[in-house]
Amino acid sequence: MSIPFHLYLPIAGNSVNMLVILALGGGVGLLSGIFGVGGGFLMTPLLIMIGIPPTVAAATDSNQIVGASTSGTLAHFRLGNVDFKMGMLLLVGGVIGGTGGVQIIKILKQLGNADFLINLTYVLMLGIIGSYMFAESLQSMRKPQRDVSTPREKKESLYGLVVRSLPWQMDFKRSGVRVSLLMPLVLGILVGILAAIMGVGGGFIMVPVMVYLLRMPMHVVVGTSLFQILFTCVNVTIMQAWRNHTVDFVLALVLLIGSSIGAQVGAKLGKKLRGDQLKILLASLVLVVMFKMLYELLARPEVLLAYVGGH
């Protein structure tokens, strides 16, 4: 039985059931609020599945992430989980990296192997990040809980020594870390390049980078990631609407209503979960998406044709 409440989307050129869109937005927004990821890597394939053209799905998703991450950032800001200084530095790096990544994609497209490399990057990145986070979280969950007030002294790793020896060290009070100015800038550039190649906001790469390489606490990571994603998606939305006419605002607004509410619930739910619980849930999600993509790469497609524009 179909629920008779449809809305025609003029840019997507299709009619959709509003309740389905609200549910999709709510589900992905919930994950966004819990984990601090924009949800682009989940939402875009889901929109394509319900008949939205791939280019419109990706661009519209950026538009709705603007709203969802605004709502999520606000919620995390109130909880004291946004490190603006770190977020701004990552953002500057992300913009530089994103611009470079767009040029890399242009060169790859000229060489004719862009799609293969995009998909391979997806599977490798998701596989590496997901497996590492899953194993690490599982290990920390199995360990007996130690008294947090008396942390055990650990021998400093080579990575730690290199990071400490970098110039322009500064304090990031909200995150409780002291690292070189270069660290968030360079990591932001690397994530920006990968995000541009993969055509996503980069939240699911940025979160592990902040946790493992910048050693920020998980709850601050989530808020700061949302803050950074907000600005990335503002840029993408305006560019896509202006250059490609692929932003369907009606679809974005309906998704946004669902995802903003979902993000608020997610932020509250995330606060109730421990850091390692959050990490293992995100790792599982990343691995599920990786296996889905791997299956799509290996299984024979139903139709041996694809529209130009989708990955």
Added chain:
Amino acid sequence: MKTLYFFLLLALGLLTVSNAAAQDAARLTVEPAAISIGALYNGITLTAAGSIPEDSEAIVRFIGATCDLHMKERGKVGGVVWMNLDSITFKGAPSVCLVSSAADFNGLEANGGVSVKLLRLSGLKGAIQVEANGGGHENAVEEFLKLKRKEGLYKELVGNISYESAVEGQKRFRAQVPIPSRLAPGSYMVELAAVRNGEVVARAEQPVDAALVGFPAMLAALAFEHSALYGILATIIALLAGLAIGLIFQSKGAH
């Protein structure tokens, strides 16, 4: 006297021919004459009605304008992974093709003649041209038809045409054609073919325009004619909506 007989026979002949021509005529009306795509549009049922010779079958096609479609062919790389490979362009493919009949198409085709085959989706194979580099694109059109069927834009419908009893060699028909929700604004054509023994004996057609109206029309005009402004507005509204929802939750949390 012979001259009189000659004129009488001629008049009789002309009457017979004109009567036969009248019997082999097809008439078509379409309701609605234009499709309005408003905010709540979710496809409509288009009614094509008219008359055809009593010993023929009606085939009604709702067909869109042809355009070039640029796509990617998917193939196996290294014998392991499926990827988008060669660029391919399909020319002369209609945007929509819905073919309706009261009787099974295979049955109509089995009566002989090639006209029915040309009216069916399989008949598009000859009309669609493929442009691609190199060889190995033999199944491209078949895959294209499969994709369009999956999208619901190409369809063969059986049993959605009903008939009334014949009067003076003509029978009235009524076709209920479900127009998909995934319909782009543009010009479409409803084509009627009266088929006897697998051959078309009469044709008629009516144009149908589909146009955006109301809010979708306004939004599409803004998106395509003032795209930068549209992008900025979309961003601002998304920001404000996100803030508003955030504040609603804050006030709820305060109580």
